Amino acid sequence: MPKQEPNERVKNFNEVALGYSEEMALREASRCLQCKSPQCITGCPVEVPIPEFINCILQKDYLGGIATIKTRNALPAVCGRVCPQEEQCQKGCVLGKKGKPVNIGRLERFLADWERTHECHVPECAPPTGRRVAVIGAGPAGLTAAADLVRLGHAVTLFEALHVGGGVLSYGIPEFRLPKAIVKGEVEFVRRLGVDVRLGNLIGRIHTVPELLQQGYDAVFIGTGAGLPQYLNVPGENLGGIYSANEFLIRVNLMKAYDFPESDTPIRIGKHVVVIGGGNVAMDCARSSMRLGAKVCLNYRRSRDELPARKEEIENAEEEGLVCKYLCAPVEFYGDEKGWVREMRCACMELTEPDAKGRRGVKPIACSDFAEPVDTVIVAIGQTPNPFIQRTTEGLDVDPRTGIIRVDASGRTSLEGVYAGGDVATGAATVISAMGAGKRAAKAMHEYMMGRPPKGARS
Amino acid sequence: MIVIAREGGERVPLTICGCDSAKGTVSFAFHEVGKTTKELGTFEEGESLVNVTGPLGNPSDIRSFGRVLVVGGSIMIAPAVLQAREMKRAGNDVTLVLGCRSEEFLFMRDEAAASSDRVIVSSDDGSIGVKGLGFLTDMLAKERFDRCVVLGPIVMMKRVSELTKPYGIPTVVTVTPIMIDGMGMCGVCRVSVGGRTKFGCMDGPEFDGHLVDFDELVKRQRTMLPEERLSSMLWEKNRGCEHGRNEG
Numbered sequence: 001m002p003k004q005e006p007n008e009r010v011k012n013f014n015e016v017a018l019g020y021s022e023e024m025a026l027r028e029a030s031r032c033l034q035c036k037s038p039q040c041i042t043g044c045p046v047e048v049p050i051p052e053f054i055n056c057i058l059q060k061d062y063l064g065g066i067a068t069i070k071t072r073n074a075l076p077a078v079c080g081r082v083c084p085q086e087e088q089c090q091k092g093c094v095l096g097k098k099g100k101p102v103n104i105g106r107l108e109r110f111l112a113d114w115e116r117t118h119e120c121h122v123p124e125c126a127p128p129t130g131r132r133v134a135v136i137g138a139g140p141a142g143l144t145a146a147a148d149l150v151r152l153g154h155a156v157t158l159f160e161a162l163h164v165g166g167g168v169l170s171y172g173i174p175e176f177r178l179p180k181a182i183v184k185g186e187v188e189f190v191r192r193l194g195v196d197v198r199l200g201n202l203i204g205r206i207h208t209v210p211e212l213l214q215q216g217y218d219a220v221f222i223g224t225g226a227g228l229p230q231y232l233n234v235p236g237e238n239l240g241g242i243y244s245a246n247e248f249l250i251r252v253n254l255m256k257a258y259d260f261p262e263s264d265t266p267i268r269i270g271k272h273v274v275v276i277g278g279g280n281v282a283m284d285c286a287r288s289s290m291r292l293g294a295k296v297c298l299n300y301r302r303s304r305d306e307l308p309a310r311k312e313e314i315e316n317a318e319e320e321g322l323v324c325k326y327l328c329a330p331v332e333f334y335g336d337e338k339g340w341v342r343e344m345r346c347a348c349m350e351l352t353e354p355d356a357k358g359r360r361g362v363k364p365i366a367c368s369d370f371a372e373p374v375d376t377v378i379v380a381i382g383q384t385p386n387p388f389i390q391r392t393t394e395g396l397d398v399d400p401r402t403g404i405i406r407v408d409a410s411g412r413t414s415l416e417g418v419y420a421g422g423d424v425a426t427g428a429a430t431v432i433s434a435m436g437a438g439k440r441a442a443k444a445m446h447e448y449m450m451g452r453p454p455k456g457a458r459s
Numbered sequence: 460m461i462v463i464a465r466e467g468g469e470r471v472p473l474t475i476c477g478c479d480s481a482k483g484t485v486s487f488a489f490h491e492v493g494k495t496t497k498e499l500g501t502f503e504e505g506e507s508l509v510n511v512t513g514p515l516g517n518p519s520d521i522r523s524f525g526r527v528l529v530v531g532g533s534i535m536i537a538p539a540v541l542q543a544r545e546m547k548r549a550g551n552d553v554t555l556v557l558g559c560r561s562e563e564f565l566f567m568r569d570e571a572a573a574s575s576d577r578v579i580v581s582s583d584d585g586s587i588g589v590k591g592l593g594f595l596t597d598m599l600a601k602e603r604f605d606r607c608v609v610l611g612p613i614v615m616m617k618r619v620s621e622l623t624k625p626y627g628i629p630t631v632v633t634v635t636p637i638m639i640d641g642m643g644m645c646g647v648c649r650v651s652v653g654g655r656t657k658f659g660c661m662d663g664p665e666f667d668g669h670l671v672d673f674d675e676l677v678k679r680q681r682t683m684l685p686e687e688r689l690s691s692m693l694w695e696k697n698r699g700c701e702h703g704r705n706e707g
Contacts, residue, residue, distance in 0.1 A: 161512070161640075161642050162640065162642075163463055163470070163509070163510040163512070171640075171644070199510065200461075200510045200511065200512035201512070202512060202515060202642050205513075205514065205515055205516075205642075206512075206513070206514070227642075227643065227644040228643055228644070229644070229645070229646045231646070231656065233656075237656070238649050238651060238656060238675055238679065239678075240678060240679060240681075240682035241682070243647075244645060244646040246644050246645050246646065247639065247645035247646055247647050250639050250640060250644065250645045251639065251645075255469065255470070255639065256467075260686065260690075261686075261689055261690050261693050263467060263469075264467070264468050264469035264494060264495065264690060265469045265470075265639065266683055266686035266687075266690070268682065268683060268686065338678065338681070339675070339678030339679070339681075339682070340682070386642065386643050386644065386661075387643070387661075388642070388643070388661075
């Protein structure tokens, strides 16, 4: 797929991948073997009928193609961009055994982008069931659950704490990977399905889950994600110039600090930026920093082989000039007289034997510390769920260490009528796995609600 | 509360200083110091803010303590008056100190009188009331207080906390660090309390004044000062608006 050239794109926040032309899409679609038992569908967490929509592309029935995707996936423009297809649908593709798998993600994106510039397909909803559902969090899990539930005929209220919908798609994933206009379009689609979207409403503070149930909601879905930043807990971490990945990305993406002073929220970025971490969030921070004009070094405590980030993202970042330093971790930060970070001391690490899950641990090498000058540090070592709902919902079974809400396979929590899915129930994971969880929970919630009279009728 | 004034604007944290559930109103006071607060000052009655999210943060601890000293400084006089009123309603004997730079910055004096048993006005330059906070030293030596609540500039909260510490008076300060989301996501509002990092938005805004690292708080407050000034200057240049103070 055509991309912006590295030396060009590192100067702007425009989308890196430019998308297929119609000709390219048709050529790629023609490679699909239309298997009898398609493994690509099995690999997709929301089971999109992939060969069917690819066939629609071949017939140039783009509206039919997008409608096919939307039977299973309410956010194709997002998934076509940020899903790790190489580990999901494309992993099972028969063509991939001997060569390159069909590029399913790019075809999905082609259809979604086609729809954005053509007619919009709004599916029919089932007749009203008389049941009311509260969905908390307008991120991937919540948007998916809300879309599925409203289509099943339930009255859905979607509560979002921030002033825009999309959750991590808006505040976390950068513009150059996922343009915010697309996220806005996907949220708008869910609204057009009939979901009542309430922005600026932090459940757990303004209302609690028990209050929602008392207010007559028949069921509640919690999809509040993992928004609480983790810190290193080393001395000097509260100096100026040390951002959590969340702070950095919220400033840059959600509040558009790259446009300051045109936008109101600033970001101060120095000349020597160090990003701590090795996941997709760390890559997003590093690539954003480069676009703000900084030289960036990524410090990861394991080695390159253990980097948890998507391969495509690592390659993109390296093409753009990212320098990585492996097997080191910060132990202390030092500041200047104004309280701004100026130096960082790191310890060298060594890998230990793999644990039961096959993941290698690390331990510091004695007397290996070294210091280096820095003026901006971005700590991207993970996020855990925000605790507001967990703290205000009595009887909700929560892992006390991580704040993760415990659920069964269909998203059921320990409280009747209360479901959860996405990062809040798994810890930080992918957009599509959150969508899959939203989908499964929506199905279970539908069955639960239809098995009993609506609250509205009872009161 | 987090407020966004206009489309595309920043998210600013403001402290609630009153509400009327019958009328469905919430009030807050702000000082026109930066771009957004200056912009808020231009709003006419009936105009809408883009977004108001709240109340966020933990509720204040209002109970019957006995004798309560409430100190409000600068723009935080407004929420201090509310605290005094609620403390009085909870059966406390309330002494309310209003601290201001000079006479022209003093406001809500009548409300203060109606909300407490005793009001003491203090100004930095002595243009009204007593000069400075030195009087507190004597007062604390002579009188017994069961609780102290301070809302105001960091230097003031630090000073009062230092004064109450020798007497072991539980002292609650309200921190107003930089915030963006205001709901525990960004961590820009980190405050060291007793050596542990807390989030102003989620764990606060009230903390034990004897445990807060005020020096760190001041430094963190100032990290974006050049950018804030630039933003404000550009706004002035574009709109040419008047300076002043406003209550909303």
